[in-house]
Amino acid sequence: MSPAPSPTTDTVLEVSGLNVSFPSSDGAVRAVRGVDYALRRGEILGIVGESGSGKSVTSMAVMGLLPNTAQITGSITFDGQDLLTLSEQQLNGIRGDRIAMIFQDPMTSLNPVYTVGAQIAEAVRAHRDVTKAQALERAVELLRTVRIPNPEQRVSSYPHELSGGMRQRVVIAIAMANDPDVIIADEPTTALDVTVQAQILDALKAAQQETGAAMVLITHDLGVIAGQADRVMVMYAGKLVEVGSVEDIFYTPRMPYTLGLLGSLPRLDQQSERLTPIPGSPPSVVNMPPGCPFSPRCPLSTPECDDTEPVLESVGTDHRAACHHSSEVSGARPDEVFDTATVDADALGEFVQAAEGQA
Amino acid sequence: MPEPRTSTTLTDQAQLAQTPGAAPVDREFTVAERSQTQLVFRRFLQHRAAMISLVVLVLLVLLAYVGGALWKYDVGEITPDNSVPPSLDHPFGTDAVGKDQLAQVLGGTRISLQVSVVVTLFATAIGTLWGSIAGFFGGRIDTVMMRIADLVLTLPLVAVAAMLGHNFGGTWYLIAFVIAGLYWAYVSRVARGVVLSLREKEYIEAARALGATNTRIILRHLVPNALGSILVNLTILVALAILLETALSYLGFGVQNPDTSLGLLVSEAQTALTTRPWLFYFPGLFIIIIALTINFIGDGLRDAFDPQQTKVRQ
Amino acid sequence: MLAFALRRIVISVPILLVASFIVFALATYSADPLGPLLAKNPPPPPSVIAAETARLHLDQALVPRYLSWLGGLFRGDFGPSVVSTQVIGDQLAGRFWITIRLVVLAMVIALLLSVVVGVITAVKQYSKSDYAATFLGFLFLAMPSFWLAILLKQGGIEFNGAVGTQAIYTIGSSSVPAPKGFWANLVDIAGHLVLPTIALALISYAAWSRFVRASMLETLNSDYVRLARAKGLPRRTVMVKHALRTALIPLTTVTALDIASIIGGAVVTERVFQWKGLGDLLLTSIQTSDVYALTSWLLVAAVVVIVFNLIADLLYGVLDPRIRYA
Numbered sequence: 001m002s003p004a005p006s007p008t009t010d011t012v013l014e015v016s017g018l019n020v021s022f023p024s025s026d027g028a029v030r031a032v033r034g035v036d037y038a039l040r041r042g043e044i045l046g047i048v049g050e051s052g053s054g055k056s057v058t059s060m061a062v063m064g065l066l067p068n069t070a071q072i073t074g075s076i077t078f079d080g081q082d083l084l085t086l087s088e089q090q091l092n093g094i095r096g097d098r099i100a101m102i103f104q105d106p107m108t109s110l111n112p113v114y115t116v117g118a119q120i121a122e123a124v125r126a127h128r129d130v131t132k133a134q135a136l137e138r139a140v141e142l143l144r145t146v147r148i149p150n151p152e153q154r155v156s157s158y159p160h161e162l163s164g165g166m167r168q169r170v171v172i173a174i175a176m177a178n179d180p181d182v183i184i185a186d187e188p189t190t191a192l193d194v195t196v197q198a199q200i201l202d203a204l205k206a207a208q209q210e211t212g213a214a215m216v217l218i219t220h221d222l223g224v225i226a227g228q229a230d231r232v233m234v235m236y237a238g239k240l241v242e243v244g245s246v247e248d249i250f251y252t253p254r255m256p257y258t259l260g261l262l263g264s265l266p267r268l269d270q271q272s273e274r275l276t277p278i279p280g281s282p283p284s285v286v287n288m289p290p291g292c293p294f295s296p297r298c299p300l301s302t303p304e305c306d307d308t309e310p311v312l313e314s315v316g317t318d319h320r321a322a323c324h325h326s327s328e329v330s331g332a333r334p335d336e337v338f339d340t341a342t343v344d345a346d347a348l349g350e351f352v353q354a355a356e357g358q359a
Numbered sequence: 360m361p362e363p364r365t366s367t368t369l370t371d372q373a374q375l376a377q378t379p380g381a382a383p384v385d386r387e388f389t390v391a392e393r394s395q396t397q398l399v400f401r402r403f404l405q406h407r408a409a410m411i412s413l414v415v416l417v418l419l420v421l422l423a424y425v426g427g428a429l430w431k432y433d434v435g436e437i438t439p440d441n442s443v444p445p446s447l448d449h450p451f452g453t454d455a456v457g458k459d460q461l462a463q464v465l466g467g468t469r470i471s472l473q474v475s476v477v478v479t480l481f482a483t484a485i486g487t488l489w490g491s492i493a494g495f496f497g498g499r500i501d502t503v504m505m506r507i508a509d510l511v512l513t514l515p516l517v518a519v520a521a522m523l524g525h526n527f528g529g530t531w532y533l534i535a536f537v538i539a540g541l542y543w544a545y546v547s548r549v550a551r552g553v554v555l556s557l558r559e560k561e562y563i564e565a566a567r568a569l570g571a572t573n574t575r576i577i578l579r580h581l582v583p584n585a586l587g588s589i590l591v592n593l594t595i596l597v598a599l600a601i602l603l604e605t606a607l608s609y610l611g612f613g614v615q616n617p618d619t620s621l622g623l624l625v626s627e628a629q630t631a632l633t634t635r636p637w638l639f640y641f642p643g644l645f646i647i648i649i650a651l652t653i654n655f656i657g658d659g660l661r662d663a664f665d666p667q668q669t670k671v672r673q
Numbered sequence: 674m675l676a677f678a679l680r681r682i683v684i685s686v687p688i689l690l691v692a693s694f695i696v697f698a699l700a701t702y703s704a705d706p707l708g709p710l711l712a713k714n715p716p717p718p719p720s721v722i723a724a725e726t727a728r729l730h731l732d733q734a735l736v737p738r739y740l741s742w743l744g745g746l747f748r749g750d751f752g753p754s755v756v757s758t759q760v761i762g763d764q765l766a767g768r769f770w771i772t773i774r775l776v777v778l779a780m781v782i783a784l785l786l787s788v789v790v791g792v793i794t795a796v797k798q799y800s801k802s803d804y805a806a807t808f809l810g811f812l813f814l815a816m817p818s819f820w821l822a823i824l825l826k827q828g829g830i831e832f833n834g835a836v837g838t839q840a841i842y843t844i845g846s847s848s849v850p851a852p853k854g855f856w857a858n859l860v861d862i863a864g865h866l867v868l869p870t871i872a873l874a875l876i877s878y879a880a881w882s883r884f885v886r887a888s889m890l891e892t893l894n895s896d897y898v899r900l901a902r903a904k905g906l907p908r909r910t911v912m913v914k915h916a917l918r919t920a921l922i923p924l925t926t927v928t929a930l931d932i933a934s935i936i937g938g939a940v941v942t943e944r945v946f947q948w949k950g951l952g953d954l955l956l957t958s959i960q961t962s963d964v965y966a967l968t969s970w971l972l973v974a975a976v977v978v979i980v981f982n983l984i985a986d987l988l989y990g991v992l993d994p995r996i997r998y999a
Contacts, residue, residue: 025405063903088908096905103903108896111915112995113922123904158994174904510692512930513975517937518955519696522967525959526703602817606941609819610956622817629823629945643820650815658811 012181012214013039013062013099017074020057020066027286031057033238034074036312039182044208044215046229046246048222048261050282054238055218059184062216063101064091078182097127100175100213102204104187106167110159116143116170117155123177142173145210146203165196169203176207183208184216189224201228222265226250231318234258237293238285240312244319254321254329256337257294263334276338292324299337300325395583402663409659412652419648423468432459434466434619445637452637454627464641467621470614471649474535475600481539482600483593486546493547494554505551511544517606524612531614538603542596549592553585560584587664594657598650605646621646678987685979690743692975697739697968704962706731706755729753729965742965752965761966764954765973771846772950773977776939778866779873784928786878791885792917795893810879818938822872822945829868841867846948869942876938877931884927888920895919922992929985933978 020032032054039045047055060066062076064083076083078099083091095101103109110119120142121135130138136155143151146169159167168188175183185204189197201224208215217229225232225246232249234242234257242255253259263276280297292298295305302324310322315330323329329337403409432438441457443449451460493504523537557563557580566576605622607613614620621642628638706729710717725731730738730753742752751761790810794803813821829841842848842865852861892898893916901915936951943952951970958966990996 065899065902092905092907094905095903101900101903103896103900105896109900111897111901111919113919113993122901122906126905126907160995171900174900506688510688510695512933513688513692513978514696514971515933515937515940515974515978517934517940518971518974521940521956522696522700522959522971523703526699598815602815605817606819606937609817610941610944612959625817625820625823632823632827639823643817646817646820647812647815651811654811654814 010041011038012041012078014077015058015062015074016077018058018061018076019071019073020054020061021071022067022069023071024286028071030285030288031238032061033285035235035238035240037233037240037243039214039216041181042212042214043230044217044228046225046232047216047218047235048220048225048232049235050220052282052285053235054285055235056186058235059101059186059216059218062184063095063099064088065101093127096123096174096180097178098180099182099184100178100180102168102171102175102183102185102188105191106164106171107191109171110167112159115156115158116162116167117157120155120170120174120177123174127178138177139173142177143170145176145206146170146173147199147206148173163196164192165200168192168196168200172200172203172207176211176213179211180213182216183211183213184218186218187220188217190219190221197224204228222250222261234261237283237288239293239322240320241294241323242321243312244316244321248316248319252316252319252330254315254319254326255294255323256298256300256325256329258321259329259332259334260297260338263338276334278338292322299339300328399587399663403659406659406662408655409662412655412659415648416652416656419468419645419652420472423465423472427462427465427469430459430462430465432462434462435617436462442635444635451641452635454635454638455631460638460641463619463624464621464645467619467624467642468645468649470531470618470620471601471604471622471646474531474538474604474614474620475597477532477535478539478542478600478604479593479596481536482542482546482596483589485539486543486548487550487589489543490547490550490552491554494551494558501551505548508544508547511541512548516541516603517610520603520607521610521612524607529615529618531618531620534604534607534613535600538600538607542600546592546596549588550585553588554581557581557584587660591657591661591664594653594660598653598657601646601650601653674987674990677990678983681983681986685983689972689975689979693743693968693972694739696971697742697964698735700962700964700967701735701738704964706962706964708962709755728757729755742968751969754966755961755963761969764966765951765969768949768951768954769973771948772936772939772943772952774862775846775866775869775873775942775948775950776935779870779877779939780928780935782870782874783878783881784924786874787881787885788917788921788924790878790882792889792912794882795886795889796912798890806882810882813875813879816876818872818876819941819945821875822869822942825868825872826945843868844947846946846950869946869948872945873935873938873942877935880931881924881927885920885924888923889916892916892920922989925985925988925992929982932981933974936974936977 014037016036018032018035019030021028021030023029035054035058037045047058049055057066057070061070061072062078062083064086066072072084074084078094083094086094110116114122117136117139120139121132124130124135124138125132128135140151140155143154148154148166148169154162154166159170162170172188175185188204189200192200204215204217205228207213217225219225229246231243231245233240234249234255236257242249242253242258249258250262253262257278260276260278264278266275278297283293283296289306290309291306292301292309295301298305304324308324310324312320312322313326315321315326321329427434435458438449438453438457438459440449440453442455443453445452449459449461451464453459454463489504489508493501493508520537520541523540524534527533527537563576563580566580571579601621604613604620605625608620608622609626611626614623616623624642625639625646628635628642632639705711707722707725710722710725730741733741745752749762751765754761754764790806794806797803826843829843833840833843846865847858847862848865851858895916897919898911898915901911906914939950940952940955942948943950944956951973954966955970957963958970
């Protein structure tokens with residue numbers, strides 16, 4: 001089904017120099033600013049970042065699902081062709097067949113007026129010349145793969161009759177319907193209960209193993225990445241700021257932002273007294289000034305950081321980071337760089353006094 | 360955590376972003392929040408059709424009241440010229456008995472505007488109160504109150520208004536009360552829907568959890584958030600009232616002589632469409648301009664109050 | 674679903690009763706059916722007035738009078754008309770079909786037009802065609818129905834004058850006397866329907882097309898349409914099967930809510946084209962203070978509105994699987 005890997009590389013999807021901007025009344029919103037990455041066959045690539053960092057827009061660009069107002073430059077190479085140059089019709093031959101996508105909110109991802117079976121069968125029939133009955137049979141089989149109980153009955157359920165976790169399994173079933181080469185999962189567990197998240201990640205893993213697809217796993221949750229991904233890309237303000245293996249990112253991060261993210265994550269495997277939150281909030285991507293976008297929040301910021309934006313440079317084997325101070329970050333613990341979360345003692349004292357005064 | 364900044368103008372925002380040398384906190388150019396009122400106002404100003412409509416409508420109102428008072432002929436005044444086509448002396452021509460049509464149309468515009476304003480004020484006041492009470496209390500009170508509103512909505516408005524207009528009508532304010540007595544039911548439905556949806560909103564619950572009083576919740580949260588829907592419906596109501604008044608007057612159950620309205624003028628002119636077409640077109644044109652501009656203003660308000668559509672998908 | 678329909682019908686009975694009583698009371702207290710008789714010159718003899726008073730049950734108090742009218746309804750008797758030779762039930766029945774064919778045809782055309790315009794303007798949002806259709810829609814929304822109808826009628830008259838023959842009918846709902854033969858009759862009726870239907874449909878479609886546009890824009894931006902596109906479905910399938918199909922569901926409710934105002938619009942349109950339909954009956958009844966005819970008319974109109982709403986609700990249940998009538 002999949003074409004033979006090209007002789008020189010086993011890269012299945014290659015994004016280079018991707019820029020996406022949206023016009024707005026306040027100026028162009030530069031959602032993605034020069035993103036390059038290569039997805040290897042069968043690997044799971046995690047993309048981490050806060051909301052607005054451009055991680056979703058990057059993958060929507062791959063799917064060709066951005067609104068017409070989006071201005072896109074760069075190239076997205078899949079199977080030897082640049083997806084950005086394809087017509088809508090040519091893209092339709094690839095979408096859902098070779099590249100599939102899973103969206104964040106299972107409550108709204110399915111059409112309320114069709115049964116889940118019909119919606120899976122539709123995905124099958126869009127690319128395979130099979131009868132409706134055969135497609136429905138395939139739907140039952142897919143529902144079983146994503147571990148939905150009683151798939152024979154569930155296939156004729158409407159979305160509103162299923163829980164959020166079940167609906168997300170249906171969406172996963174749709175994504176794996178045609179054994180794609182690439183599955184893009186955009187925050188697949190974010191909208192779900194914590195208890196269901198692990199099950200959905202299992203279902204995703206099952207889908208990935210079943211189809212042998214490479215997967216792009218987009219999330220803001222480092223915990224999800226740690227358990228699933230082979231490689232990780234960290235995005236900030238529309239740019240890649242650090243790329244590396246899971247081990248690189250978790251144990252030897254070279255960009256203060258990554259370090260900050262790790263410091264904000266409660267961990268059981270390390271002894272640490274306190275969490276170290278990153279102060280401030282991500283910048284607006286309208287009218288960005290020169291310099292490193294993370295500089296205003298960065299404890300290591302120097303005048304150089306405000307003048308020139310650092311580029312992604314190799315800091316190890318398959319490990320790249322964009323930071324003027326990446327060597328200083330090397331080996332540092334989050335609480336050595338960021339302030340730990342502390343309670344304002346004065347404010348607390350006032351609060352206690354006020355409470356006592358009322359009593 | 361730095362204090363959230365509220366930038367007052369757009370230029371503030373731009374200047375800030377262009378000044379890299381500013382203090383560290385300022386460099387953290389988060390999207391500045393603008394107050395709801397400023398956003399609404401700004402979006403309304405950007406709605407070109409609504410702005411043009413507003414200007415046209417204001418000019419029309421001025422023309423009807425100030426222009427009507429200054430114009431050399433009065434409503435109902437009979438001039439020696441009968442059946443004169445539009446000319447310098449009679450810009451809208453005259454009718455068969457010599458009434459100056461410009462004076463008539465301006466007089467009719469005044470009555471039609473007054474009818475619609477009275478209708479809108481009363482129907483909005485009663486309907487909003489009715490619907491909010493029903494929505495706020497819910498349960499049996501809601502059921503009974505909305506059944507009564509449904510009852511009014513089940514009957515063709517024109518038919519009931521014609522019946523009442525025939526029996527109570529004639530003068531413009533009576534017609535206005537008759538129409539308001541029917542339109543409130545529409546308003547009450549809208550108001551109830553708004554209250555019901557707002558009641559469930561998290562920020563209302565949050566305010567309640569923080570111990571806000573009912574009065575504070577209503578004044579600080581319900582009213583400002585319902586204002587958009589109410590204003591938009593207000594404009595729709597003005598346009599609907601004008602159209603219903605003209606239809607009633609056309610059927611002969613609305614404003615009667617010696618009062619005049621735009622609908623009455625068209626009605627009187629329909630038999631003379633081939634011989635004195637100006638009598639038909641000018642009042643009709645005024646009805647259309649009024650209803651059209653008001654609808655566009657309503658559309659502009661709707662856009663301005665609905666931030667949803669400016670949301671950029673990320 | 675049958676149980677739901679039955680329950681809805683049962684619920685609407687008290688509404689109809691209360692509505693009819695209020696209308697009956699309003700009509701009774703605001704007009705004197707004997708007015709035209711008393712105004713005659715020379716005045717009619719007291720015996721005539723007394724006989725008329727008894728015939729119209731004017732000697733009874735309001736409540737017994739209403740109750741006897743209500744009781745008559747079950748026997749198919751709509752009460753005495755001020756025109757002693759006229760039977761209100763026959764009048765209503767004969768004119769009902771004249772008006773209902775105008776109302777239903779105009780609605781169907783308006784619905785088709787609104788879906789086509791709504792979809793095009795939503796898909797081509799902010800394009801020239803969107804702006805043009807939007808402006809046209811606003812124009813029709815702002816136009817008094819009778820003004821547009823009179824213009825169309827005048828256009829028809831001038832067209833007939835230009836071609837020198839009666840190409841378009843501008844007066845009445847059918848020719849008098851009616852042409853012989855079923856097909857000739859049908860063509861005649863259809864010919865008379867053209868202009869009034871256009872007038873009524875143009876007035877109604879504008880609001881609906883705005884609604885379809887908004888509804889369609891919402892579904893076009895929905896996550897499930899995005900997923901449908903991500904499946905690689907052809908654009909047409911995404912548009913029709915996912916966006917339009919779901920966007921049209923709420924239109925049933927909106928249409929049903931507008932039934933009463935379309936009947937109102939038909940009254941005005943009939944007046945312009947001098948149809949002897951329900952509209953004419955209403956206006957005559959008002960003018961002659963024909964209390965029984967007036968109340969019966971409004972009752973029939975209310976029943977039509979309720980039936981249409983019931984159909985819309987049932988249709989909603991069929992179209993939207995989330996709604997299940999237990």
